[in-house]
Amino acid sequence: MKKNRREKASYNNPVFKVSAIVIAFFTIWGALSPNSLAKNAQSVLNFTSYSFGWFYLVSVAGFVAFCIFLAVSKYGKIKLGKDDEKPEFSLFTWISMLFSAGFGVGIVFWGVAEPLTHFTNPPLEGVQPQSEESARLAMRYSFFNWGIHQWSVFTIVGLALAYFQFRKKSKSLVSETLEGIHIKRGKEPLKKSVNILAVIATVIGVSTSLGMGILQINGGLNYVFSVPNNAWMQMVIVLILLALYLASATTGLHKGIKFLSNTNMILVIVLMTFFLFKGPTVFIMDSLVLGIGDYLQNFAEMSFFMTPYSGDTWVQNWTVFYWAWVIAWSPFVGSFVARISRGRTIREFIVGVLVVPPGIAFMWMAIFGGTGLYMDLFQNTAIAEAVSKDVTTAVFVLLQEFPLYFFFSIIIMALILIFLVTSADSAVFVLGMMTSGGNLNPSNTVKMIWGVLMAGITGVLIISSGLTGLQAASLVSALPFTVILIMITLSLYRSLRKDRAESQFEMEHPEQMQEFDRKAQ
Template sequence: MKKSKERVSFNNSVFKISAIIVTLFALWGVISPGGLAKNASAVASYINHSFGWFYLASVAGFVAFCLFLAFSKYGSIKLGQEHEKPEFSFFAWISMLFAAGFGAGIVFWGVAEPLTHFANPPLSGIEPKSAEAARVAMNYSFFNWGFHQWSVFTIVGLALAYFQFRKKSKLLVSETLGEVSKKRISSKLKTSINILAVIATVTGVATSLGMGVLQINAGLNYVFSFPNNPWMQVGIVGVMFILYTLSAITGVDKGIKILSNTNMFLVIGFMLFFLFKGPTVFILESFVLAVGDYLHNFVQMSFYLTPYSGDKWVHDWTIFYWAWVITWSPFVGSFVARISRGRTIREFVIGVLIIPPVIAFMWMAIFGGTGLYMDLFQNTALSEAVSKDVATAIFVFLQQFPLYGILSLLMLVLIMIFLVTSADSTIYVLGIMTSDGNENPSNAVKAIWGVLIAAITAVLIISSGLEGLQSVALIAALPFTVIMILISISLFKSMYSEQKAEKQDHVNITTQRKAQ
């Protein structure tokens, strides 16, 4: 029986076509890295410039829709049968959400982003490296890592969880669109949608892993004088491949959960250490002020564009972020859905939309806030170091503290665990996507995706094609934004119909009792 299931997994169209497309992209990167980067970058730049307004409006709408679901009558709907309880503890659930959704990005940008905005303010008329620049830098760092980003994951994850656990559908993106139209979606269109989700996931994670590997190598070079070259980076990919494949094969309730919990303990440990070792009062004050600024400017920042001045900052940062997380949403949404059975919609939205961003705010305030304090009051020139090499920013920051070597080693471990948890969650989800929604994909399928992701990451590092693949990932965000809007419509229509049917059943039962 097991062999039969594996044979079906290998023979389905989504697996074969998406694997071929991903392999061809990798080969293009090897044969003509410049050609891939040039063509993909041109298309991605056009989309970013021409459809930035569409990304901003759509993601703002996703935030509003999530809040509506959480605090409306639909919030009490359980993702599963009424008697079902959550499979994972709250801490384990949040740990897995955080690790899968942020990956190593929060470590990479925790110091670098506030200091980058500090040196190059997002708003015109603000003097670089001034107190006002620091305030705006923290405000926009919160915004870029806040509720908008997680609303995208919430929409996709909630729809997948609702239709699978409530309506007994498969854990596939195409299955969330059944309520959009009365006409049945053709199998070819479903296959195309699922292939797009797979390609977006692979290109997104391969690029992120590549950048994470570059950061690990930069840290090893900066702290321990290891060589910084492509072959060293390929070796890091190899170590990472072994770790994430073993973790994914052992399953969600073992490998992925254990790594995610370890990851969260390290995150909490780092935050507590630097909160009390750094300028504690300054960190707390900057956190409170940034939260206030974030909430006060929430609507304005949500729709901020610069058609009159022609400034490109919002396109380079906010719109880039929104497109990037939309590209990641099939993976994160699928993983979040898989681990959220038994929770109510209200629990789901609050847990996914609110809690991970709040943890990110604390990380940004502690690390970014301390970095700003050092530049403002201690003249450490961290912002200059960041502008020279973003990848080493966190290690330059750590150098300002005692136990520098130990802290750097632990930070490298944290980055590696972040990368491994992102990768193992990804190959698990890719296994589901390419096994016709089977919630327990075969180890063979997961291993193949593990090999493909490692190979693509290594090839692109050697051929310097990361920029090209990143652009390819961003191109996939545009059609997937349209799909997300349709998913939202389908989800609402299905919940509305369910509530209406339950209300009618209640009326019928009451009428029958009265008749008796």
């Protein structure tokens, strides 16, 4: 009886109702009029990326600076929980969950495709395509787009949620991270609006990644096994994925998500190790070291790089899209990262979230993307040309140059599928929390509703406009949430400063604190 009342209460709140209606509306629109949705998506994509690209760049650069400041400051020693609390998960499992939820699907999709695309179409003017200079530039910008800028966004949201949830005993809701800002009027409507925007941004952001993964699986099946590459086959993959992640979501955080995340990480390590030693090992390590050096040396320039004088759209098509994509992802990844990070210090959290996953991404890019560059430069292959024709087949075109091609193609497709299931499983869990008043164990019914809606919006975005529709959806949903992220950053800083001041006062005036405690009791 209590369970039924609890599940019923999950439906009876405006956050669940409004966000579900909005997502259902777009799903129905795309199903009934895909051409209309595609046309509007393209218009919005062009307007948003052109008009607000500067805003995304400045905001994310600010998030990076704030994360670094917190990590090296006196606030780094503060624990996300009680002072004597221990981490809930082992370091390996924690890192595996971070990587799988954060961008496992994206790095497999773009790990070969992005360096080879920049190799063919260099980011800077005057650079000869498919030259030594364009190869070096391709690796530098691939590292930048998958570096700490992306993870600074996840770090801000995750840290704020973990701090207010485990340190201040607040609910696990994005709106609770604004407690450090003292709002006198309209506080409750603002909180509800923030939570609704967080839910919508999460669904759109996750759907973008699911859509890319589904397109890549279909592209791989077509390239390797000649399976039809069309909307019908993609819908079949959507349905299979839906069944898998709903089955996993009902097993809970400590079973399904933990098992899948560890499996992902083991597969990633095995694949990277094999191709590191089977491929051009010295070239890979040289390009990794050079790429990191170029990344650090040009860090500030790339952070604010725009092209107002030439009118080139490279920044909008790549960096702006990436920043918008991760901002749309951030409520989900942040909520999930916060949920698994109880008991860690702020410094440990920032180092683990901001540095380790980008480090893994750099290795993946250097091994797979670097190998593709090596083969085109020194072995006269045409991997870049094949990638320019169909970006979804990039990794499979590369694998064809190695022994055990079919075996590794199946492994890669399995890895993509597991990453998709892990991301969707985690997202369904987080959406359940967001729309159930911050309940850390949302009901299976609510999770299943969000699972179906997420699959629906993914399907209609693929059918209506493919990758363009997915990109447009991320850009639009991210714009208002960027403003909220700035507010969250300010709120977190004010709360940390107050927390530190109170702790200092307690250490310096223990007798007065005991008197306060007696009066409170």
